[in-house]
Amino acid sequence: MSSAPPGQLLDPQVISRLGSIDFIARALVEGFLVGLHRSPYHGFSVEFAEYRQYQPGESTQYVDWRVYAKTDRHYVKVFHEETNLSARILLDVSGTMAAHPEPDAPTPRLTKLDYSKLLAAALSYLFIKQNDAVGLATFDQEVLEIVPPRSQRRQLHRILKVLDRARAGRTTDVGRVLNEMARRMWRRGLVVVISDLIDDVEAVLAGLKHFRHRQHEVLVFHVLDPREVDLAFDRPAEFFDPEGEVESVETQPWHLGRDYQESVKRWRRTLSLECGQHRIDYVPLTTDTPFEMALLAYLNQRNRVR
């Protein structure tokens, strides 16, 4: 397995055929790390890293006097900082996440929910592997299940169990749930939101901003099906809302494609701009996006947190 090209390994189509979710998560992360080759991260515990020459005006707190005694030169000890990161993954399991626009396609893609579950599992594995505490909360119009953040190895199994149980079905209220979660999370940490964010944009942004207000770092994976982005259907279709909230639309999609794509682009641009303004990492994904994109986004965020 290790000899396989990482890009192919992280392809959602390939990953989805691997089997149980824990195995998939491990394969994802290991494959991803092998693909990184030389990782710039050396670990996150309090440990000595190197010496460097003392510069005048610096605090003398970290001058190694023993070295001075031996060499008659001033050297400063440099340590890696311990992060003590607490990450919470908020996974949207509302009805729209399970919608599959092309169920009869020759090679069916993952649903947004399946993709998101795998992504959540891979992230959890990665957190645990780096000794960070990770927790999970699933939600639709309210919070459904919560796994509080822990950094033990058993935590991964708890999370994977919850992911395995997660079923989509009810309506969404992303904004309200994010606000609620923001209120309940008093400890500062990393919040990873995985959702299609199909809700009122203002409400969603308000929820995300609430996390920032509470000094959380926020990483948003906006997961959509590719057809939800381009509306590239070649048959007349009746589109219905899987949550039953919006009246169905019967149309010939190719007439609407351009306008629709424009609307989606505007929506994602709004989210991206608003998130950017509030230092929220916004990662737009589609279910055919290789997982490494998502994982790289996380690592960028993690680097910033450090």
Added chain:
Amino acid sequence: MQFLDPTFLIGLAAAGIPILLHFLRRRRSLRIAFGPLRFLRPTQERQMRRMNLHRLLLLLLRIAIIVCVVLALARPTLTGGLARLVRSGESSSVVLLVDSSASMLAQTAEGSVFDRAKVEAQRILSQLGEDDEVSILLFDSSPRPLFEEFLRPGGLLSAELAGAQARPRKGDPLGGLDAALDQLDRGTMAHREIYLLSDLQKVDLDSTELDRVQRRFAQAEATNLYLRPIGVEAFVNHRVVTVQLPATLLRTGQTAEISVTVGQDGRSPVREALLLRVDGASVGETEVSIPPEGRGRHIFPLTLGEARDLGLELRLRPDRYDLDDRYFQVLSVTDRVPVLLLRGMLEAEGERDPALFLTTALDPLGDGRGSFAVRVAPARAFDVMELPLHPVVIGSDLRDLGAARLAALRDYVDGGGTLLLFAGDPRVGLYLNQKLLAGWTALRLGDYRGAEQSFEHLEIVAGDHPIFEGLEPEALETLTEARLQGFYRLDESEGRTLLRFAGGGGAMVELSVGRGRILVCGFDTSTSAGDLPWSPMFLPLVQRMVGYLATVGQGRGQRQFEVGETLSVEVPMNRAAPATVLLPDRTRRPATLDSDRLPPRAILGEADVPGLYTLELGHEDFATVAVNPPPSESERRFLSPEDFAAGLGLGDRVAVRALEGGRVEDSVRQARRGRPIHSWFFGAAFLLLLVEGLVSRRVLRPPPTA
């Protein structure tokens, strides 16, 4: 706008198919669970109106395509003001060519076919514009213009047309078309139109005349020919086909057998009453069975009285075409046949003189009271004026004939006279081969068998010939027992061999030359040529030969004419005045005498109606002739306009159109004013199809990148 094939308009129901498909297609949508429906809905609402418009447009386009195709198939024509605009208002020179031949005299419920043709011609006139110029031509065996010049359509033409009459003559449509083109050449308009109103009776389109008409049409610019068939309805027609008289001399006191053939074109057998009238008096009546589409025959026995021309009329019950229900025939009864015997100057006398035996055979008692009045004249000195007075001329030795008399003799035969030639002498044979026959007929005398050689007998080859008809076998055997020496073997490749020498070669050959007939014998009638003159069969043989020739000659004796022909009868010089003609309607008109040519003829004038015409010379009946309608007009077989047009073979040079069915004025309006516009509809359908393709590609089909 009118339609030539309105039946196709039923196809307009197919316009409902797109509507059906329109709704069926809408139900074929796929149900798709779709999250970001909130972004789709406002877009869709914006697009909905345009899409519905597109769909409606598509539906209308498809309906329009079907409607266009159906309308095009129904062959629409543009009429009225629009059509006139299309024609740019150009006027036409128009010739109405109306068939006035015999077959047009068939009766229908609305009068004769010709009457209907006149009505239809009037209707066509009513459709012509005030600026058009019109000429009306009647045609049968010859064309007859009502007016020599073109006139504007109006009362004068209509009045003249109303008074026009058909004639029981043969139809000659090619001649009519030729005359119509002549007339059009005098026209002044750019467009030229010929309307042929006829039953299109089946005729043999004579290739010479057809070539001419085709050339004329090829040279004629912008000429349209419209064919309007009239009176082609089928009915059962029965007719007297022919009357056959005995092919022998008919003499006073004999009983002649009048053989009448009648026919019918119905599909069931019929029995028809047949009446024989002689000089207006009924002398016989019978019923004849006629098989389906076949012929029946009946023989009337008729005892012959005095020597004169008997006018026979055979009559069937009149049907819708009664012209052929009567048949006229002349039966000439004679007491003595004038025979001119031309003899040589150098002929031997006594038993060696062939003329002697011939004279004796024709007038055995020598009292001039036999069946033949023989006039013997020297070949080199006879009066050529005597030729037409003799239905039979016998040449026993023509060596001294001379060039002028030779030419007169040939003219006599060519004109219908008959000639009996004997050639037993080698000098006579040489003359016949080199002078008389050479350059006139293909018959030649072959090998000469000299008198010093052994005898040869005769063989009868044509026992059914009228000359031998009715003779007992013993009599015929007697003839074959005659021994001949010194004779010519005749070439048998020409004419009909009646007698042959036992050693080969023809002994008696019958030959048609011009309108006349020659009987050539390779032997002569002198005792030096054998013992034939002593044979008991000699006299009957000679009398039968001469009698036969007297009946088949057509010179003075031509008695059968067709309506339309100019009747003429050869008359003797001394009886040339005064001459009148007793017409079939019992009125008289003067006959003219043509003495400028020989023999002189009495011209009885053109025969307008069938019947018996009698020439009276000096208030005495001299001759009767019978006039019948052309037999070809009795065959009720008609050509379709398409076949007639194909027969004309005008190709694409001339627009030949059939004006069939319905009211003629409608057809004329369609053909003349009605410009065919089905191509417009096909073109429109094609364009609409293109637009439909574009719209449906835009509306119904996703873009290729989708």
